[in-house]
Amino acid sequence: EIMRLFIAREAVDTHLQVAGDLIDPRTPLPVKARALARSAWFYLRWYPPLWFGGRRFAFGRFGALAGHMAFVERRARRLARTLFHAMVRFGPRLERRQMVLFRLVDVGAELLAMAAALSRARALATPEATELADIFCRHARTRVDTLFREAFGPDDEVTWRSAQRVAAGEHAWLEEGLT
Template identity: 50%
Template structure:
């Protein structure tokens, strides 16, 4: 549904689909990997077994482990999930920065900041109230039948998200770019809203083509109910969270405060081979240097 809607927008022309395309890549990559991971769990040990091994034992060769490897790399290739979140966040606040960016930019000269203040004042005088007054209730979207309530929720959530982005800019100022957890929740809320709309649209098309089969409504309804829970949870934790404590602990970890946790783990440094094939010696063993003794020794092949 997400890919089809994004592709339709691209083919229709006239749409700026940078956000939608980025969301499609991020959300589909992460969700497909979750589905594949569940498939591995359902298959148990067989899910971790290669297809040729299954075939040799007379089992149907479901290539689940290959799908897991192929699906996992999608969270890294063509824009990792972390980079995509930052890109989407930047696009989400870009319009605000073009209007009020000079106000929160400490490097901007006083004259530019004053001009930006007046410009932002005129803009937000109508923009902010309009985010509260938007109509997201009945009878809007009634043509979508049982899914109309979810689209109305999506409209209300979109307005709330727009207000939340504005609140975040006012609250954190130029420091917002360093609030990656907050930006991540904003991105995830927006992504869920877009996917809800895409899902409802796809279900509506399927039912229109086959009026006697209303099962697409059933699936879309369940997905939207679950998406609404995720959206509400992220809104709830947008500004009330443990981000500061998490950051403090991470900083201490970088200083080595918790190095005692590493005791008992592998404590050897890898020594790159000076000759022979890349990745190890001719015997196939990888050499390590003991941290304690400082002498190279072969790693266990067991």
């Protein structure tokens, strides 16, 4: 859990540096205006490439595994977009939506594992390594797409409120009789 929080913090750090003054309610209006201009300039250059992708046929050197590497590249761009959308949608309340962040961190971990497996298989250049990397990536694709589908879990807010009540001791009755 701590590592997930650390990774999530790293993922949003650049955005907090660029646009942090915009979401901080204590920031004076003139500072917010400068932050808005700075943010607009940054996001006008950063955001559009996340939709249009990289170079076609850039992964040909991966042979039979090129499709998996292209998947990693596409989903990495989607991950960046989804994280950005979560920041815009929730603003400072994103800290209360830790499950969203955790799911997105898990997507990043899966993509990293896929890229590592594909790179290793390419370096080994054996049919066995290619076969294992292919199988691993087939399963990882399913996990990645499931995590994206469930990124904004419909029960997260209810679960968070219930957890706050548990932490406040409102459900201490549940512990009665346990030894």
